[in-house]
Amino acid sequence: MELRRIVGVVLAALFIAAGLASSPAAADDPPPSVIFMGDSVTAGFGYFGQKENAKNITGTVNNEFPSSWYLGDNSLSDCSPSGTTTPIDQCSNNNYNGAPWSAGPWKAGAKSPNVAYSYQIAASQDPTKAAPVENWAVTGSTPAQWDAGGPFNFQLNNIKNTTVVMTLGANPILSSFLQIKLALVPVSNGACADSTQWLGWTGWWAYPPKHVVECADQQWAQNKQTQHLENVYKTLLKNKNKVMVMQYYTTCPWSFGNWQPEGNVKDGPAAGNPCPSQVQKVSECSNCPVNGKTSQWEQAIAVQNAMNAKIAAAVGSVQQWAKTQQGISPGNIQMAVPDQREWQKHQAKDKDPWVFANDTWIHPSKAGHTQLAKTVTGAMCSAFGQWCGTQPAWVTAPTVAKATVPQVIKGTVPTTAKNKVAVDLPHRTKQQNAVGWTSSTPKICSIHEGDLVTYKKDGKCKLTAYAVRSGTEKKHESGEQIPHLKSMLSH
Secondary structure, eight states, X not given: OOHHHHHHHHHXXXXXXXXXXXXXXXXXXXXXXEEEEEBHHHHTBTBOOTBOOOTTOOOOTTOBOOOOSSSSSSOGGGGSOOOSSSOOOTTBTTOBTTOGGGSOSOXXXXXXXXXXXXXXXXXXXXXXXXXXXXXXXBTTOOHHHHSTTSTTHHHHTTOOSSXXXXXXXXXXXXXXXXXXXXXXXXXXXXXXXXXXXXXXXTEEEEXXXXXXXXXXXXXXXXXXXXXXXXXXXXXXXXXXXXXXXEOOOOOOOTXXXXXXXXXXXXTOGGGOOOGGGOEEEBOSSTTSOOOOEEEHHHHHHHHHHHHHHHHHHHHHXXXXXXXXXXXXXXXXXXXXXXXXXXXXXXXXXXXXXXXXTTTTSOSBOHXXXXXXXXXXXXXXXXXXXXXXXXXXXXXXXXXXXXXXXOOOEESOOOSXXXXXXXXXXXXXXXXXXXXXXXXXXXXXXXXXXXXEEEOSXXXXXXXXXXXXXXTTBOOEEESTTSOOEEEEOOO
16 A cells, blocks of 8 residues: 555645636636635545546535545545646535536536535526526645735635635644554644643543644644635735635544544545543643643634634624725624534434435535535625525525614724733624724734734733625624723733
8 A cells, every 4th residue: 555645635635625717718708607716625526527637536516526535446545636736626525527627617417516515505596587607616625725926826816806705824824734654653643633632651531622623723823824814815805805714614634633543544534533532641741730631623713713713703803804995895894603602413424314424524524515605695684685585596686684673893902912812802793793802002012813922011902803794684893892901011
């Protein structure tokens, strides 16, 4: 068995992306009404496309690839995206002979893709009020790849005067938690994999979820995720698009950290142990006290929540930026948030899984894509007045319900902050809209990546929180009623 194949398997499975990039449409072609972009979640990784071109892969459109970990063909390694400069969405529902962007708008037919949530929405539309739908996602893609200087930026700049739906930001953060072992030898060991558990003289001990999140935050900062996401959002808004950013749903990859035994090499990831069953006592060092228990599930969800919070912070920051831009409405970028409580009940090892079990328990199953379709259409109706009704309708003159519901910030605003220490600020309202922050006292405090950063000066830190209106929810903008922060010199 080749180690390279195993690593390819891992990367294919963990890369949450969606795909597309390539030559632009002809100048006289009308822009599509809705373009789906981002990473593998949107691409529909795990299900074959209309014209599958993956090496050694045999299967028909809309069927899932088998749980073949390393033996023979039709394995996960054969589905791994081939390179970073050319999008090849192998084993993704939006693949079209190696070029998902060449498929054009979705059309009904016996060989049409129907798994990915973009296509489920396209198929469910009112036929008399339907929008053309294209899926340009690239499996494994990162925010940096869509930003200026990245291989997919050219395609991003070709999205104009339309509506965009995306998942973006999980890559490459989740791959940093990847660990695959063969005969106790790490074949792939992400930068954060060993932040989950450690082996002492008396056995294995777990790190607290906070420790694991800190490693994820470091990877987020190192990859400049916030900067790249904001740049992508701003480019789309400058090009007269409306943008719906979907956060990631609750899931626990079996390959998250060093919890699962031996990577389940023989039988594949589908034979893994449920994440909640992987439990260990918490201790941060050999001489540290025992501090309860934690599980692979708790750690993975903590990382996901932190990642979603940073995505919300990036959206909120760009909404604040849009307020200062002529011709750009802050309400043109909003969020769609999956029902996380329901997703927790439908994991890969559950009776009715919304998570595809044949890779690494990250990507949605067909049932999961159905739920994401409901999330997107609900958010689109609320925010933009589109895709409302049991048969989603795309109308030329959309109307949004009258805003009557006050928005309330979800979470606690800290009352003090130390110099040179980032303090987490709430990033969502209770209505699940993004919150952006600005400082009117920049010599005392500033906002960095959605968090508060103080300077070497004491005083009152005056902040303003902002959330756009969405459907019946009023715009939220508050200053004086937000508790002020006092910057305290460190001693």
